[in-house]
Amino acid sequence: MMNIEEFLELSAGKWFSHRTSHFVATQKSEGNKSDIIFEFLPADHPEVIKLCEQHEVNSSKASCGAKVTWNGTKEFKGEKYSGSSVLVLVPDEDKSNEGKLLHKMSGGEKSLLTGRYKLGSDEALTLTTESETIWSEERLWFASPNLRMRVSVVKGKDGFSMASFSSEIRMGGAPANAKASQAANSAK
Amino acid sequence: MMNIEEFLELSAGKWFSHRTSHFVATQKSEGNKSDIIFEFLPADHPEVIKLCEQHEVNSSKASCGAKVTWNGTKEFKGEKYSGSSVLVLVPDEDKSNEGKLLHKMSGGEKSLLTGRYKLGSDEALTLTTESETIWSEERLWFASPNLRMRVSVVKGKDGFSMASFSSEIRMGGAPANAKASQAANSAK
DSSP: OOOHHHHHHHHOEEEEEEEEEEETTTTEEEEEEEEEEEEEEETTOHHHHHHHHHTTOOGGGOOEEEEEEEEEEETTTOOEEEEEEEEEEEEOTTOSSEEEEEEEEESSSOEEEEEEEEEOTTSOEEEEEEOSSEEEEEEEEEEETTEEEEEEEEEETTSOEEEEEEEEEEEEOOOSOHHHHHHHHHTO | OOOHHHHHHHHOEEEEEEEEEEETTTTEEEEEEEEEEEEEEETTOHHHHHHHHHTTOOGGGOOEEEEEEEEEEETTTOOEEEEEEEEEEEEOTTOSSEEEEEEEEESSSOEEEEEEEEEOTTSOEEEEEEOSSEEEEEEEEEEETTEEEEEEEEEETTSOEEEEEEEEEEEEOOOSOHHHHHHHHHTO
16 A cells, blocks of 8 residues: 555646536536646655744654645636645654645745645545635545546535545656555556 | 445435536546435345345345436536446455445446445545446545535546546435434544
8 A cells, every 4th residue: 555655756747637616505617727746845855844844843753745836727717827835744653644734825825724634545645624714625546647636625614615626637757756656556 | 433334324315416527538528417316225125135146146245235316417418317326235254344346227228347345444435347348436425414525537448538526415315324424524
């Protein structure tokens, strides 16, 4: 079974993402397409250390991180959007594949969020975050090493609820680590 | 953690399903909406016993099953579609939450398929089936007791590949079993 570092290394590269969002209350949907650059960050990377400091977490406890940058177009009006985020994983002391998630979004608003991550026995990674107004859960997994699925559910405390699905195709940047690729292959 | 029977009992009821399919090669998408009736079938239900016989499996080894019936409309041309399927789960001898999946589709074509099911540690149910021409994986989980997510990936041996996402809202038929509902609640 893949471990969390292998999962993130397999995620590294350039992806084409096709996303559809379902607005639960109105039953409307909205599509968009984007290019995503996913960078794996080792535990000693300056961005990992910086985010730990911002969250007041001892950076020696972080296992690794990732930086995600996107550029996209909304299908409905052709509106462009872009942004980036940094994630850092801090495993629980007794468990290697789950723990605390440190998160920072940039691009427009800036926000620091804390949540949880868990790599399940079925090799899907679940990320949850909660703020005063929003609860969010994202699941990612590989249908194959070059086809990634991602579903996020966002619920507002005011009852608003949105579910988004992304099918993502690898456009370049082979997995850094052949072992991770083999792990994903052998899962099929 | 939920067991597989609790997962299927929580699935029972009437659902409104909003589905979007992504065609990976062409990057096109297609939407449709349907009503789905999901019935939990106990191990001694005649439909469970019948499907075991059709698959030449000893029905005393089945743990439970489900019957799913749908009526829908494709968004693009307003075309109607309907169908039903029966699933039976036959757990592995040493594991309660994974095993063999017996499947039968009706409505138009008829087909018997065998696959695998697994309820992961993150309470997502994965169903895989494979025929001579198609490999298919479906993942289902509850974002809340009344909001179910479902993603299926279908790959043809000819390279065709489609990913479908359904967000499903419970329209009626409360969970048969309060325990299952509590399990899903406590997972949040």
